[in-house]
Amino acid sequence: MAEKPKTPGFETLAIHAGASPDPTTGARSTPIYQTTAYVFDDVDHAASLFNLQTYGYLYSRLTNPTVSVLEERVASLEGGRGAIAVASGHAAQMLAFFSFMEPGDQFVTSNKLYGGSITQFGRSFKKFGWDAIFVDPDDPENFRRALTPKCKAIFVESLSNPTGVIVDLEAIAAIAHEAGCLFIVDNTMASPYICRPMRWGADLVIHSTTKFLSGHGNAMGGMVVDSGRFDWAQNDKFKSLSEPEPAYHGLRFYETFGDLALTVHGHAVGLRDLGATMAPLNAFLTITGIETLPLRMERHVQNAQAVAEYLAGHPAVCWVAYAGLPQSKYHKLAQKYLPKGAGSVFTFGVKGGYQAGVTLVEGVELFSHLANVGDTRSLIIHPASTTHRQLTEAQQIAAGAGPDVVRLSVGLESIADIIGDLEQGLEKAMRLRNA
C-alpha cells in the first residue's frame, strides 16, 4: 500500500504555496501583472467568464494573477479552502460581513478589539443596518448570552491589539456553531505561524496583511480566508450563498461551488461591488514578505519576550500587559493558542502618566514613533496623545489607552539596541518625573 504524499511543512508553504514558476515565461519569482484587464478568446469565452462558468481573468477589480498567488499562499498557511485579498484589513472586515449580512442583522463581537475595528463595527456598519453587539470576551458565556435570533456571526481577535487579550477560541467556536452562526477570527496580531484559528473552529479568518504577513511596513492589504467547512444551507441565515443570486441570473453559490462558495462570492460579488481591490504591487511585496514569515515571527516573539521581561523589572514601569509573562492573566490561554510566543505587540504603563508617556515616545531614537505594528522596525506610540486623543480620559482608560499607556511593536533589530533605546528613553521620562 502506497503512502499518500505528506502535506508540506509551514516553512515550505510560506515560500511555495500558490507560486509555481510563471507558466508563460518561466519566471521563478512571482511576476507583477500590472494590468487592468485580460483579452477574451471569443464571445463565447467572454460569456462563460461573465457567467462564472469557466475560470479565468476578466478584470483586475475581481481577480489578478499576482493577487491570486497571495490569496492561495495565505489560504494555505491558514489551512483554508480559499481566500479573497482586499485593499486593507478594514476592507477585509467589510467584505466578510458584506457576504452574508442584511440590514437589520446582528453579530456579537469582543469589545477588546483594535480601536479602528470598534469604530468600523460600531459606527460605519450601522449605516448598512448591521448591528454589532459588544461583549467582554474574557468569559465565553458572554457571547452566548448576547446572541439573538438575528445574530449571524461571532467575531473576535485571536490576540488583541493593543490590549494583548487572548480569547478562548475553542469555547467560543462551539457557542457560535450551536447557534448556527459563523465564527470569524482576526488573526492579524498572531499571524498563522503563531496561531491557526481554523484548528480551533474558526470558519473565516481575517487579516490585515499590512502587519506581520507583509512584515516590512511597505504594503497595505487585507485578506478574508474561508475554511470551506461552514454549511451555508443549515439554516436560513445565509441566503446570499444558499439562495438564488439575482445578479447572476439565479445562480446559487453554495449549490454550484460547494466549499468554494464564499471564495467565489467574495470575488464575483464582494469585490465586484465593494471594489476594495488589492494592488498587484502590494500583493507582490506581501508574497515576498511571507517567504520569511516563520523566521521573522520567531525573532519577533523572542525579542518581545526579552523586552517584556526587561520592562517588568524596570523601576519606571508600573505594569506590562504581555501574555508571555507568567503573571499575565492570559498566560494560560497563550500557552494553548499561541504556543510559539505571545506576539510582539503589547502595552505597558509608564510611571508619571501622560507627560511621561509623551517624553518617552519623543525621547526614543531607534523606535519609530508612528501608528502601525508588525514592521521589521521597532515601533512605539502613546495612544492617549495620538490615536485616542479625541476621547475623554475615562473613555481612554476604558479602551485600554489611558494616559500612562505606551504601545510597542518590537522589531527585529539587535535586542541590545532595542532595550538600550528604551533604557535611555525611560531615563528621560524618569528625570522629568523627579525634576
Add this chain to the structure above:
Amino acid sequence: MRGLDEGWIVDHDDYSDQYLREILASVRVIAMVGASEHWNRPSYFAMKYLQDKGYRVIPVNPQAKGEEILGETVRPDLAAIPEKIDMVDIFRRADAVPPLVDQAIAKGAKVVWMQLGVRHDAAAAKAEAAGLKVVMNRCPKIEYSRLHGELAWSGVNTGIISSKRRKL
C-alpha cells in the same frame, strides 16, 4: 469507507490528487445524469466546462429526452446512449444513485462520479466491487481546474506545490 484501487487505498473522505488525476486523464466520454438545459444550473456549468476541456459529455435526463443541450442530444437513461461511455457523472440526489450504479456497471463504464453533496457508500462499494472507480461529493469541473492550475485563478487553495513550470 475505503475501497482498494491498484494498491492504493481510496479514502472517500480525502481523495489523493493522483487518484483524481488518473481518472480525469483516462476518461473521454462522460454521461451526465441530471443534466439541465437551464444555463444557470450547476450541471450546465460543469457540462460546458468539460466540453471546453475536450471531453464529450452526453446529457441524460428523462424529462428532457430528445432535446439538445450544448449541441448534444439528451438521452432518457444510460442504456439509451448509443456510444460507449467511460464515466457516469451523477447530478441527482443520493437516493437515486443505486439504480444508476447498476446501469453504469451494465453499460461498461469505468468510473462513477457523484457530484458535490451526493454520496452513497453502499452503491459506491457495489461499483468498486465490479471494478469501477468511484468519486463522491466532488465536482469534476472543480477538480479538473484545481489540478490544472486554473482554480488558483480564483484565490483557491489548490494544495499543489511545484517548482516545475506548468504546461500551458
